[in-house]
Amino acid sequence: MSENSWLDAGRATLPEIKDFVARHPFAILPVGSTEQHGPHLPINTDTLLAEAIALETARRSTGLVLPALPLGYAWVWKDVPASLTLSFDTYMRVIRDTVESLSSWGVKAVYIMSGHGSNPQPIKHALRELIHDKIDIKVLYGMYAGLNTMKAEAESDSWHGDLHADEIETSLMLAIAPDLVRMDLAKADYPPAPSDYGQSELSMGHLMRSGVFGDPTKASAEKGHRWFDIAATESATLWNDYLSRHDLLTGD
Ligand SMILES: [Zn+2]
Numbered sequence: 001m002s003e004n005s006w007l008d009a010g011r012a013t014l015p016e017i018k019d020f021v022a023r024h025p026f027a028i029l030p031v032g033s034t035e036q037h038g039p040h041l042p043i044n045t046d047t048l049l050a051e052a053i054a055l056e057t058a059r060r061s062t063g064l065v066l067p068a069l070p071l072g073y074a075w076v077w078k079d080v081p082a083s084l085t086l087s088f089d090t091y092m093r094v095i096r097d098t099v100e101s102l103s104s105w106g107v108k109a110v111y112i113m114s115g116h117g118s119n120p121q122p123i124k125h126a127l128r129e130l131i132h133d134k135i136d137i138k139v140l141y142g143m144y145a146g147l148n149t150m151k152a153e154a155e156s157d158s159w160h161g162d163l164h165a166d167e168i169e170t171s172l173m174l175a176i177a178p179d180l181v182r183m184d185l186a187k188a189d190y191p192p193a194p195s196d197y198g199q200s201e202l203s204m205g206h207l208m209r210s211g212v213f214g215d216p217t218k219a220s221a222e223k224g225h226r227w228f229d230i231a232a233t234e235s236a237t238l239w240n241d242y243l244s245r246h247d248l249l250t251g252d
Contacts, residue, residue, distance in 0.1 A: 006058035010067040017105075020064055025108040026243065028063040029098065030054035031123075033072030033116035035083040038165040038211035040186040041173055043082050044070065049169070050115030052176040053144040056232035061240045062249075063111065066102075069094065072116045076203040083205075088122050095126040103137040109248055111239050112141040117163060140242045145234035150227045156215035159190055160197070164204065166214025168227065175224030188215035 007020045009027075032047025042048075051068040058065045073091040077083035086094065095112065102110055112123055123141045130139065147168075151158055156167045163169055173181050189212040196202060204213065243249045 005062040006055075007064050008055060009064050012064075017064065021106050024062050024064070025106055026063045026248070027066055027102050027107045027110045028054045028058050028239070029066045029102075029110055029112045030068040031072060031095075031112055031114045031116070031119050032068050032070055033074045033085075033119065034070050035072075035074045035077045035085075035116075036080055036208075036211045037169070038186075038189070038216070040182045040184075040212075040216060041165050041170060042177075042180045045165070045169060045173055046072070046115035048115075048177055048180075049172055050113055050144065053115070053228065053231045053235060054111075054113045056228070057111075057113065057144075057235040057239060060232055060236035062243070063239070064107070066098075069098070072114075072119045073122045074116065074118060076118060077205045078203070080205045080208070088125075091119070091122040092126040092129070095123050096129055099126070099130055099137060099139060100135055103135050107137060109138040109140070109243060109246065111235075111242070112139060113235065114141070114143050117143060138242070138246050138248070140239065144231045145238050146227065146230040149230050149234070153223075153227075155218045156188070157190075159213035160193060162204070162213055164213040165211060166216055167218040167223075168214075170216035170219035171221070171224035172228055172231075173224065174219055174221040175228045178221060183216075183219070186216040186219070187212065188217055189213065190215075 030050035032050045037045045047068050047070045054065050074085035127139045150168045154167045189210045191207045191209050
């Protein structure tokens with residue numbers, strides 16, 4: 001990739017963005033969530049992580065990195081203090097309208113990179129609507145990559161496979177925003193879940209105690225830097241493969 005194959009859109013001007021999209025019609029949209037993360041992490045953790053990993057992914061591959069969307073689909077924290085959620089339908093529309101705008105700029109492919117596990121569900125349905133309406137843009141979406149490697153390397157168990165204020169998220173935050181992490185307040189918490197969890201109306205919000213799900217005391221900046229690198233590397237590989245498969249990198 002050439003040196004100018006990525007751009008931070010939020011800091012760029014109209015002529016810079018027009019010039020970039022004419023040469024590299026690819027965008028990365030980080031999507032986060034504003035939600036409680038216990039006593040030791042800030043409520044914009046998911047958004048900060050999505051944005052930082054999206055920027056590093058673009059540096060290692062290509063793309064116009066858009067300003068992160070701070071509100072997500074966080075029904076699991078409905079009515080929990082310090083948490084905001086859009087409804088499934090509203091979030092679908094936000095994604096759909098954003099992708100349609102990008103298409104009208106001439107963007108040919110977008111990578112919607114989430115820092116929050118529930119966002120991909122409404123994104124999937126928004127994508128199906130876009131396809132149905134024949135909007136001419138390719139959409140890759142999902143959580144930032146590398147989570148399987150991180151879970152395998154973590155010292156502590158995840159809580160039901162989820163990622164929330166645990167060793168992994170706390171380590172990643174220690175890597176990208178150490179001033180925002182209050183390790184002195186970090187405590188392990190594995191709230192018990194009845195056997196119908198995941199198959200009933202019970203959500204993480206119903207089961208939470210401190211707001212932590214896992215063991216953040218095992219977190220370290222060293223692990224965070226390693227896992228951040230894995231997230232960016234694997235995300236960049238996925239994105240490059242996706243663009244290549246659609247013949248979008250030709251001539252680059
Ligand atoms: Zn989170």
